[in-house]
């Protein structure tokens with residue numbers, strides 16, 4: 001039987017602070033990290049020291065949050081930041097999210113391929129079919145419907161891949177003696193025209209060390225699964241428990257098979273949020289401190305919706321009253337509700353229930369490095385994922401603590417590699433070389 005590859009680890013960079021909205025106000029934070037490339041370089045180098053396979057930016061082309069009391073969620077511009085990081089790091093893979101709804105494939109193909117060449121084959125891209133209304137109005141007058149966005153995404157990715165493959169691999173000659181730079185018979189237009197997008201090509205860029213950038217996707221539903229199965233080598237996902245993650249991974253794998261691909265070539269990578277400290281109580285106190293940095297009114301109200309009873313902010317430091325608890329139930333609309341209800345029933349204060357991270361976008365692990373490693377091992381061993389996208393609550397110490405404390409435990413347990421497998425992102429991910437279009441079935 002084929003040996004299962006080790007865990008893929010992705011370090012999420014966000015906008016420089018960490019996942020938690022209150023991270024920018026922590027004592028060890030740089031409140032100007034959003035603008036400070038030196039902070040990002042330092043964090044990326046720490047991740048590289050820990051042999052993390054890649055760093056990752058989520059992105060939406062819009063200012064999506066009210067930033068009166070918190071920083072933006074996504075970076076100033078990920079392509080610009082990756083260009084700097086490509087020069088300042090040597091081995092780690094570099095991935096950004098880009099929208100197939102609000103971009104031209106030629107621009108995207110060109111920038112990513114150039115980055116892949118200058119980084120010696122370390123670039124990946126997470127293609128998303130952005131549906132954020134704030135992004136839509138920056139480009140056109142409406143959000144395209146779901147079908148249109150996905151149809152366009154197929155055209156977009158195929159054009160990008162074809163442009164990437166528009167030079168034959170030996171087109172570049174560089175023969176100084178005979179004055180031959182490149183063989184134009186091996187650099188050809190792609191002449192692709194779809195219903196929404198068109199491009200003639202070719203690109204002005206030769207192959208990179210890994211051929212071309214690695215494609216990730218993130219998105220929901222049947223259409224998202226088709227995109228993942230057909231083109232993706234990595235899928236960033238947001239399941240909340242082992243069983244739903246395992247089922248999702250199986251669906252991605254069978255979609256890959258359907259498109260004639262080896263399912264092991266597609267890594268399913270859910271996000272997790274570690275809050276690490278030397279014991280559980282300290283980790284909880286870290287989260288209480290983060291919560292004190294933000295206005296919790298909305299979260300208290302939402303927790304009430306999750307457990308089906310009204311909760312008041314004034315009672316945040318009290319447990320939920322017995323007589324109200326009788327009416328509580330786990331709201332089936334939100335998969336995080338049963339865990340929230342369980343904690344409320346233990347009799348802890350509303351503040352402490354929130355400190356356990358019951359309302360975050362990904363599962364939160366509040367505890368020691370050992371407990372974080374246990375969580376990761378269980379998901380991985382049970383086939384729920386091929387790795388994790390780590391989003392530390394606070395980047396400034398969270399990335400360092402993950403690398404220095406959790407990585408050695410994972411290595412000792414044989415779950416995570418001791419060193420990079422090679423030089424390119426494809427080497428790190430143990431996936432095949434690819435050049436040009438994904439094969440058709």
Ligand SMILES: Cc1cc2nc3c(=O)[nH]c(=O)nc-3n(C[C@H](O)[C@H](O)[C@H](O)COP(=O)(O)O)c2cc1C
Nearest residue numbers: 058059060097128129130131218219220236237238
């Ligand atoms: C885990 C995950 C991460 C996502 N990250 C982004 C992102 O960084 N930027 C973005 O514009 N959209 C992002 N999306 C949104 C998807 O591209 C898509 O628009 C969304 O899932 C809406 O669903 P639909 O496209 O199926 O209607 C993400 C979706 C998921 C599930």
